[in-house]
Amino acid sequence: MITIIGSGKVGGDAALFSALKRLDDQILLLDVAEGLPQGEAMDINHMLSEQGIDVEVKGSNDFADMKGSNVVVVVAGSGRKPGMTRMDLLKINASIVKSVVENVKKYADDSMIIPVTNPLDPMAYITYKVSGFDRSRVFGMGGMLDLSRFRQFIHEATGHSRDSIRALVIGEHGENMLPLPRFSSVSGIPLSTFLPKEKLDELVTNTKQVAAKVIELKGATVHAPGNAISAIVESVVRDRKQVIPVATYLDGEYGHSDVTIGVPAIIGKKGVEKIIELDLNDEERQVFDKAVASVKSAISGIEI
Numbered sequence: 392m393i394t395i396i397g398s399g400k401v402g403g404d405a406a407l408f409s410a411l412k413r414l415d416d417q418i419l420l421l422d423v424a425e426g427l428p429q430g431e432a433m434d435i436n437h438m439l440s441e442q443g444i445d446v447e448v449k450g451s452n453d454f455a456d457m458k459g460s461n462v463v464v465v466v467a468g469s470g471r472k473p474g475m476t477r478m479d480l481l482k483i484n485a486s487i488v489k490s491v492v493e494n495v496k497k498y499a500d501d502s503m504i505i506p507v508t509n510p511l512d513p514m515a516y517i518t519y520k521v522s523g524f525d526r527s528r529v530f531g532m533g534g535m536l537d538l539s540r541f542r543q544f545i546h547e548a549t550g551h552s553r554d555s556i557r558a559l560v561i562g563e564h565g566e567n568m569l570p571l572p573r574f575s576s577v578s579g580i581p582l583s584t585f586l587p588k589e590k591l592d593e594l595v596t597n598t599k600q601v602a603a604k605v606i607e608l609k610g611a612t613v614h615a616p617g618n619a620i621s622a623i624v625e626s627v628v629r630d631r632k633q634v635i636p637v638a639t640y641l642d643g644e645y646g647h648s649d650v651t652i653g654v655p656a657i658i659g660k661k662g663v664e665k666i667i668e669l670d671l672n673d674e675e676r677q678v679f680d681k682a683v684a685s686v687k688s689a690i691s692g693i694e695i
């Protein structure tokens with residue numbers, strides 16, 4: 392069973408994509424808001440009925456219902472309003488994530504947890520610490536979404552098929568995000584073959600800023616995050632061993648310890664099966680280290 396805690400905009404969409412991809416026979420939506428997960432489940436089941444897909448989506452307010460889950464997505468908590476950074480949500484969401492993860496530990500202690508709530512990297516750290524799970528079983532979704540945006544900008548700038556574009560974004564899912572043109576390509580051909588440096592710099596800036604733009608225009612980001620969650624869950628449940636940037640706990644990798652930050656990792660049925668260490672150049676390393684410092688400063692200010 393896949394459980395999604397937080398049945399709001401992103402949680403509901405993640406359930407929808409997971410069901411359409413038939414990632415499990417049972418998907419559970421949990422929320423503290425009475426009626427919301429039940430209504431969302433009904434709505435999705437009605438859609439699945441027309442599609443002839445036998446995945447059962449259930450909505451509940453009872454955390455005990457997550458017993459038996461192999462994957463738990465945590466997407467409960469507030470989203471930012473226009474003008475805010477993700478880090479502005481630190482205090483309000485830290486207590487929500489703590490209480491939610493206590494419940495995961497109580498009812499699904501051999502599951503994997505995919506934190507999504509913002510600010511993502513500190514929330515992934517809280518999830519890791521509060522759960523006490525092995526670090527391979529806690530990995531946050533942020534970079535997967537960021538790279539889908541970077542891919543879209545590359546597609547718009549080059550005109551090449553989205554399918555032929557590969558992109559990588561690591562670091563903080565926030566102000567110190569690190570899109571990596573050097574590790575992105577069109578069918579394996581370096582981006583610098585297609586676009587001048589100034590254009591690449593522009594795409595990097597746009598990738599960092601575009602979520603705020605979507606929030607300004609429509610109030611929240613919904614479909615791209617819902618899909619990115621389902622892509623990570625898919626790599627786990629189908630043991631695809633895709634290389635995906637996830638917010639995972641570092642223990643010496645990239646020269647850092649006791650911090651959770653976005654790095655590429657092999658994601659399979661055991662969760663994070665290997666962290667991949669990239670040979671970052673000085674410029675990239677500076678941004679990455681700044682991201683680590685930002686997350687460390689945030690987590691030092693919260694009680695876990």
Ligand SMILES: NC(=O)C1=CN([C@@H]2O[C@H](COP(=O)(O)OP(=O)(O)OC[C@H]3O[C@@H](n4cnc5c(N)ncnc54)[C@H](O)[C@@H]3O)[C@@H](O)[C@H]2O)C=CC1
Binds near residue numbers: 509
């Ligand atoms: N990591 C990422 O890439 C992304 C992260 N996010 C984050 O995901 C979070 C959710 O975003 P939306 O779905 O747009 O918000 P939303 O407001 O639509 O839904 C949040 C839901 O969480 C529920 N909730 C609050 N406390 C809870 C608790 N203790 N237990 C269970 N449920 C609880 C609320 O009742 C609400 O239904 C936000 O923090 C947002 O910033 C959103 C998009 C992408």
Ligand SMILES: O=C([O-])CC(=O)C(=O)O
Binds near residue numbers: 471477602606616
């Ligand atoms: O920007 C936000 O607040 C939501 C989010 O993390 C994203 O869509 O990347």
